[in-house]
Amino acid sequence: MPSPDRVVVGYDGSVEAALAVRWAARHAALMDCELHVVHCSLWPLLTNDLGPVKGISGSGLQHQAQAILDEGQAEALSVAPRVRIRSSLLYGLPAVHLRRIADNARMLVLGSRGIGGFMGLLVGSVSLELAATASCPVAVIRFDQNPEGRIVVGIDSSGSAGALRIACAMASATGADLMIIHVIRPHDGMANAGGGGQKSASRLLQMAAHDARALAPDVTVNQHLAQDASVPRALLNAARGAALIVVGSKGRGLLRGTIGSTAHAVLHHTTGPVLISRPMEPGRTAGNVTT
Template structure:
């Protein structure tokens, strides 16, 4: 056994990181970096750090996969996470076959109906609708187009393609015109625009082709929109599942009102809005705006639970409900003076059942969701039940805590 001198090696992660940055800058700018260049070394999970930096950035740019990425997987875990949660556009570059990169964020947009093509910033005065080629999504697009026309605002049709998350082979098959996954995604988007124009030929349409999971993109792109419209289920939804996971997630997490379209049997019917004991001012305001825009009658309903002991107390129950509805009707008249308004008190052990019974033949059901269930990011049980059993479109407005914003549909 022989012994030699041992010289410890001291590894400095900060120094190593700066060396990596310097090498990258040298390669990118051929050794002559621009005057305005800042190199920052951060500690922590890469995706978390990049998402935090995106709050004040114009764009985040990254490679599709880093070290230890699986062969054949187009987007690595970091790229996919940043694309899903970043607060600004994200550009993911994937090899030399896609020199322009893959846009994973809002920006690939064009305007139809007299507008110019280009990546102009979308107007807040718009209705956003998701389209994936399914029959449910087509119904949602037609509903959204009609209501964008009623509200006199722009319609933004969004298609999210999942293919770039699964493969890098997006181009056409050699010798076959119109082939390839990229072409297919654009064709689906064009189909969505055609559905919209078939019912509202004069509506202003903006289209966006995005890559990645739809829930995150739609939530972000509709952040300041008037309304987000979704089909009840998309392609790949389980048979018998009445409302898909994307629709449920966005109904619970979107910052604007969310309309879920499963049926549209009575477009000329009335609008029914359910209010709770607080008066549901935000929900009532949205219902008034929709009734005024569409010319529909408005029914305001309040449900008394039969097993609630206050329903049988003197001065409570029916009397309190009628006073609540009188106040709500007065407020609604101020918001929509041209709308015929009726009131209805229902008594049932189930709030959703009473609301659905009163809403038979309605064009739209408007409900609030406080989402105070066991799961964070889930809608309340009443709104959940209405979504699953309604035979009319359902518009959900989250009733946020004080300091939040309840919705963007304005009168």
């Protein structure tokens, strides 16, 4: 089984993918992880003629695919020249290959080329699919405007242990402050039980902060109890100016293999990087989320 000390990133030659590669390279270096850059070419699904054009040096679809991969490596090294790096050129559907390669990795990093229009698809289909199905945490990088900002992690009534662990690991690696936020909605029973709901929510936050300080004793930990009719809105408001927002996903979307509604909304409306942490399958190791 591959080592969990890897950050896997997909690169397709787009501006969005270049941003994701640079983000992944910086964080792989900070976490002392290997960076694995992957380019998946779709050309073999369309044609068997991948070779060079006779008499034209450097031509052909296979050469073009390799050039894109080389470009991805160069993007990574431009921001993290000492990062341990390897690369893979694969043929076929990106989601299939990236899900397999990222198995048991520290995280999978993706750019996103949303197409807008119908249902406001601001996040690409590959990113959404892998956020819902990959076995490791998935970072989706659409913007990276505040790399020196704090890290925000949203927790639900379960405490969101997986999201909290990966947020602590990221904060410890980057030196960022950590804000833990829990949202209660005005019409929830938890918020209206004669004040008892807020007390329970406060205790939940205090327990999470205690766990965070044990996981990352070098990190400044803050906590915030928000009350809002919309959980995603409260999370996004708290994440303004943040370097990263971390949310858990129980995969309770309308369709099988989709992320939950909160994670989905955060992905579509965020102005910064988002890291989706899904519950680990029984029997899997926790190597990808420990500090």
